[in-house]
Amino acid sequence: MAEEIRYAREFTGGDDRAAAVSVWNVHYNYHRPHSGAADLRPLITAPGGWHQPPTLLHLDIRNFCEEVEFWREVARQLAAAGMVVYLGARDLARGRAAARELSTEGDVRFMPLDVADQSQVDAAARAIEAEWGRLDVLVNNAGIGGTRPAVEETTADDFTEVMDVNMLGAVRTTHAFLPLLHKAQRPRIVNVSSGRGSFTVDDDPERMESRLQGLVYPVSKAALNMLTYQYARALPGFRINAVDPGFTATALNNHTGTSTPAQSAATIVRLALAIEGPSGRLHDSTGQVGW
Numbered sequence: 532m533a534e535e536i537r538y539a540r541e542f543t544g545g546d547d548r549a550a551a552v553s554v555w556n557v558h559y560n561y562h563r564p565h566s567g568a569a570d571l572r573p574l575i576t577a578p579g580g581w582h583q584p585p586t587l588l589h590l591d592i593r594n595f596c597e598e599v600e601f602w603r604e605v606a607r608q609l610a611a612a613g614m615v616v617y618l619g620a621r622d623l624a625r626g627r628a629a630a631r632e633l634s635t636e637g638d639v640r641f642m643p644l645d646v647a648d649q650s651q652v653d654a655a656a657r658a659i660e661a662e663w664g665r666l667d668v669l670v671n672n673a674g675i676g677g678t679r680p681a682v683e684e685t686t687a688d689d690f691t692e693v694m695d696v697n698m699l700g701a702v703r704t705t706h707a708f709l710p711l712l713h714k715a716q717r718p719r720i721v722n723v724s725s726g727r728g729s730f731t732v733d734d735d736p737e738r739m740e741s742r743l744q745g746l747v748y749p750v751s752k753a754a755l756n757m758l759t760y761q762y763a764r765a766l767p768g769f770r771i772n773a774v775d776p777g778f779t780a781t782a783l784n785n786h787t788g789t790s791t792p793a794q795s796a797a798t799i800v801r802l803a804l805a806i807e808g809p810s811g812r813l814h815d816s817t818g819q820v821g822w
């Protein structure tokens with residue numbers, strides 16, 4: 532975390548900073564009183580200059596209830612940094628348990644949230660609005676792999692559920708939270724994508740993604756990448772980026788991934804914290820990646 536805070540300081544050059552996560556959606560805000568300050572003090576400036584603890588919203592999260600998952604690490608780092616973290620989870624029991632467990636790291640709250648259900652997304656936005664009146668950062672993390680049939684076996688129906696979560700889920704949350712993000716000083720959205728959705732990565736023979744086949748998941752992430760790009764173009768006052776967290780051992784790949792949770796969390800946390808920098812780009816642990 533110290534490294535991320537240091538990075539955020541160098542990257543942003545100071546001032547307020549805010550972050551939030553969806554399936555992770557978060558909002559929180561930091562204020563650094565002057566350059567070189569020993570720590571970042573949480574601050575939310577409401578109309579009238581009134582200060583509140585930072586807030587973050589996160590949607591979903593099986594990972595919080597399992598052993599070493601990178602989302603746990605992201606939430607841990609954001610909460611430890613002083614954000615109020617709203618964990619959005621569609622599984623009520625696991626979501627509550629995760630929020631309770633992570634509350635030792637900071638202010639972590641549970642938010643019922645299925646990103647495939649517009650009414651739940653809207654209710655989450657209303658709850659944040661009632662409590663905070665704004666959202667500083669939204670992190671769209673929910674993602675599924677689907678049944679992954681061979682390319683020639685894939686039918687249109689195989690896309691339905693995956694697109695509903697991986698692409699439309701991000702549209703639902705982004706649309707619902709935009710009015711609150713507009714009220715933030717430096718609104719940010721981090722869409723958790725994948726190298727599999729990047730033409731550059733998939734076309735690079737040095738990358739393991741180039742040896743994988745499949746239609747549904749890569750197409751859903753390519754769509755998420757284009758969403759990211761188009762939202763960023765339409766909203767120049769926002770920082771809206773996509774992240775490839777790297778091949779990480781999670782349920783998504785039957786725990787075969789090779790990156791550590793800390794490595795995978797780092798890029799997401801970096802983009803969630805930084806108030807300045809590129810928008811409408813895909814990032815991984817090495818920096819910007821081609822679409």
Ligand SMILES: NC(=O)c1ccc[n+]([C@@H]2O[C@H](COP(=O)([O-])OP(=O)(O)OC[C@H]3O[C@@H](n4cnc5c(N)ncnc54)[C@H](OP(=O)(O)O)[C@@H]3O)[C@@H](O)[C@H]2O)c1
Pocket residue numbers: 554590591592593594600602619620621622644645646647648672673674675696700723724725726775776777778779780781782783784788
């Ligand atoms: N692991 C990797 O190597 C890797 C690489 C690149 C990108 N990613 C991306 O990273 C993100 C997280 O994946 P992961 O690897 O951590 O996989 P994961 O362990 O399967 O986590 C995916 C999470 O998404 C949640 N989710 C699915 N549908 C949802 C819905 N309708 N509403 C709310 N939450 C929903 C799941 O909740 P439930 O527990 O309720 O199912 C689960 O917590 C995904 O977007 C994935 O595409 C992962």
